[in-house]
Amino acid sequence: MALKDNIQALLGQVNELKANNAEELEALRIKYLSKKGEITALFNEFRNVAPEEKRELGQLLNQLRQTTEERIASLREAVESRESRAESKLDLTRTPDPIALGTRHPLSLVREEIEDIFSRIGFTIAQGPEVEDDKHVYGMLNFAPEHPARDMQDTFFVEKEIGVQKPTDVLLRSHTSSVQTRVMTSQKPPIRVLCPGRVYRNEAISARAHCFFHQVEGLYIDKNVSFADLREALLYFSKEMFGPETKIRLRPSYFPFTEPSAEMDISCNICGGTGCSFCKGTGWVEILGCGMVDPNVLEACGIDSKEYSGYAFGMGVERITNLKYRVKDLRLFSENDVRFLRQFESC
Ligand code: PHE
Numbered sequence: 001m002a003l004k005d006n007i008q009a010l011l012g013q014v015n016e017l018k019a020n021n022a023e024e025l026e027a028l029r030i031k032y033l034s035k036k037g038e039i040t041a042l043f044n045e046f047r048n049v050a051p052e053e054k055r056e057l058g059q060l061l062n063q064l065r066q067t068t069e070e071r072i073a074s075l076r077e078a079v080e081s082r083e084s085r086a087e088s089k090l091d092l093t094r095t096p097d098p099i100a101l102g103t104r105h106p107l108s109l110v111r112e113e114i115e116d117i118f119s120r121i122g123f124t125i126a127q128g129p130e131v132e133d134d135k136h137v138y139g140m141l142n143f144a145p146e147h148p149a150r151d152m153q154d155t156f157f158v159e160k161e162i163g164v165q166k167p168t169d170v171l172l173r174s175h176t177s178s179v180q181t182r183v184m185t186s187q188k189p190p191i192r193v194l195c196p197g198r199v200y201r202n203e204a205i206s207a208r209a210h211c212f213f214h215q216v217e218g219l220y221i222d223k224n225v226s227f228a229d230l231r232e233a234l235l236y237f238s239k240e241m242f243g244p245e246t247k248i249r250l251r252p253s254y255f256p257f258t259e260p261s262a263e264m265d266i267s268c269n270i271c272g273g274t275g276c277s278f279c280k281g282t283g284w285v286e287i288l289g290c291g292m293v294d295p296n297v298l299e300a301c302g303i304d305s306k307e308y309s310g311y312a313f314g315m316g317v318e319r320i321t322n323l324k325y326r327v328k329d330l331r332l333f334s335e336n337d338v339r340f341l342r343q344f345e346s347c
Pocket of ligand 1: 175
């Protein structure tokens with residue numbers, strides 16, 4: 001029964017076989033299954049076995065060969081997959097690269113800062129449509145019917161029927177003062193709103209002009225609102241936005257919807273007012289338009305101009321962003337170049 005013992009001893013060994021690489025595996029195959037291998041030797045011995053034992057020992061021998069072949073095949077699979085992983089240089093133990101977070105758009109950062117400052121003195125946000133009608137953008141704001149701002153040169157009109165150029169009063173708003181008319185016709189004073197949003201003007205695109213940009217306009221209506229209140233609010237805003245040493249100056253101007261009207265400059269935030277190339281040596285840079293709401297506008301919106309008065313102001317977010325971050329070319333804001341965008345605050 002020596003053969004049976006040998007078979008059983010080998011069966012025990014075979015299940016414990018291990019190989020770390022292809023060479024070790026080949027050595028195992030030769031040791032057990034090659035022509036001179038141990039299992040082949042047992043098959044040779046089998047020839048001399050007595051006929052009555054052939055059946056049992058034959059079965060055992062076949063089982064031994066099959067088990068060995070299976071064991072070697074499964075070791076081969078393990079070795080090959082280990083080697084192919086090493087080949088592709090995939091190191092599954094490495095920690096992954098950190099996920100790159102996006103950044104906030106500079107116009108959003110500045111718009112939110114403006115909103116934040118005015119919200120601290122009681123302003124709330126009002127929104128309105130970008131596709132507007134003539135009445136809300138111009139008519140109720142005291143623009144004369146033939147006012148040049150209504151010209152096709154300045155305003156994008158929307159054709160009511162595609163391809164048919166008929167006179168139309170549907171247009172893309174050219175300022176967010178349209179939101180002010182909507183608020184004045186739907187709310188009763190006191191009103192204190194900030195109107196941020198995108199506006200459109202028919203301008204050739206260049207470093208200094210674009211066919212759309214962003215505004216934040218403000219409106220305050222109550223009893224006894226004066227120009228001094230307007231000045232105080234704008235001084236507060238300028239100091240919060242550009243630093244406590246900032247000075248402001250108001251120059252007389254004209255807007256159809258305010259009387260009196262003014263443009264506001266701040267002391268140049270680069271040279272501090274001494275004069276530099278940015279402020280063209282003047283020490284001042286213009287940042288917004290403002291004025292007392294024209295009584296005609298109040299009346300057109302159903303507000304008694306004898307009882308109430310108010311002020312309004314409007315600024316371009318791109319302009320303020322340029323002053324804060326020195327972005328000279330307006331086109332950068334809408335080109336989505338990540339090298340530009342990545343320079344701003346991350347999310
Ligand atoms: N609506 C004006 C503009 O778009 C800005 C402005 C608003 C001026 C309110 C005065 C008062 O240029």
